[in-house]
Amino acid sequence: MPDWLDVFVRALLFLIILFLVTKLLGKKQLSQLSYFEYVVGITIGSIGAEVITGLERSILVGIIGIVTTAALPFLVGFISLKSKTLRDLVEGKGTVFIKDGKIMEENLKKERYTTDELLELLRKKDVFQVSDVEFAVLDATGDLSVMLKKENQPLTAKDLNLVVASVKEPQTVIMDGEILDEPLATIGRSRGWLHTELEKLGVTIENVFLGQINSYGELTVDLFDDILQVPSPQERPLLLSTMKKCQADLELFALGTENKEAKQIYEKNSENLQKAIDKVTHILKS
Template sequence: MPEWIIIILRSLTLIALLFFMVKWLGTKQLSQLNIFETISGIVLGGIAAIHTIDPNTNFAHAAIAMIIWFIVPYGVEKIALKSKSFRNFTQGKSTVFIQDGKIMEDNLKKEGYSTDDLLEKLRDKNIFLASDVEFAVLEPTGSLNVLPKRENLPLTAKDLGITLSPTKEPQTVVMDGKVLLESLANLSLNPNWLETELDKRNIAIENVFLAQADNDGQLFIDLFDDQIAVPAPTEKPLLLATMKKCQADLELFKLATENPESKSLYDRNSKKIQQAIDLISPYLK
């Protein structure tokens, strides 16, 4: 068999083997590599590269070596889940760089970080003054997590005493012109609802590149044709406007009638609608 065919077959086999090994090791292997996992990844890649390029090497030896380098990190990961001390040894521990607003110089030296390195990490977090930081810790993965001082934290609705409606994860209900039934079901919606919403805007399903719906039943659409403007959802504003109009109509009816009982009835229902408006307004903004 020609060598080029052997190289192609070996490459495809080793790529598949590497893919499944990394997949079995978990997505953490991709996003948060520690020291041990980094070494394992380099060695696995090296084994695959060497035995792919050189057709004279024993392919069985390559498979055995890769399996061993898969089993060891996999076993280490499982043991680390059960033992804190073992996890600290293999994955490393977090190191505090700033505590109570004070820079821990000894910890910086221990991790081989200069002052410039620390400031660069802080700038990555959009912090340009070290004095703005209350606490900062270097994670075993090399990322720096920062807690700004309380006065430098952004205001939240809770800080302002504003009540917001609970929200759930929006769902993608149309992708590349195809309806995703599972996503609709997650929002307790169905294809008929989707068709109705699209008909309101004179949009055909095949023209929709992406459509997402939130927990309130509002549909956000992006079309294949970027030249066509799609109106924003108006369900919430319309509902609030309708309620306010009903309340205003009741007030007008109260002023227009001379019947005391009717005046009392209109006034009472107007106040009830106003209470409902006050209650529901935060959820419609």
């Protein structure tokens, strides 16, 4: 076999093996490498490169080396589940950089981080002033987790004692002009309903690049032709407008009648409808 063909076959073979090994090791190898996993990754890559280009070396020996190296994370991971000491040694521990609003200079030196690097990490978290931070820790993965002081944290619906509707993940029902039946069935919709909604928007299925249904049951679409404008769903705003009009009509009826009993009924129903509007406005606003 010519050398160039031998290298080609070896490269193809080891690419497949490395892909399978990486899949077995899991996504953590891609996103959250510990010191140990980082070393394992380098070692596997080095073995693969050495065997691919070293024509005098046996492919079987390289495969054994890669499999042996890849098996170590499984063994260490299994033991780490039962031993926090080993887990801290292999995966590392978080280091506190800011505590009670004060920078821990010794911890910065320990991790060999400069003040500029700390400020850069904070800026990545949209924090530009150290005094706004209550607590910050450098995780074992190298990411900085930041907790702002209470007065600097954004307001939530809970802080304002507001009840908000739960939001579910959107379902993609159209992709590349093709209807996806499984997501449609998941939310209890049919193809007939989908075609009706598309007619309301004035588009055909062939023109839709991506179509999604949100948690309110509304269809939103992105077309192949970016020049065309598609109106946003109007069912919720129209319902809110109708409720407000009904409430206003009840007030007018109460003002326009001389019958005391009828006036009380109109006023009471107007108040009840206004309370209902107040509860659902945040849901029906687009």
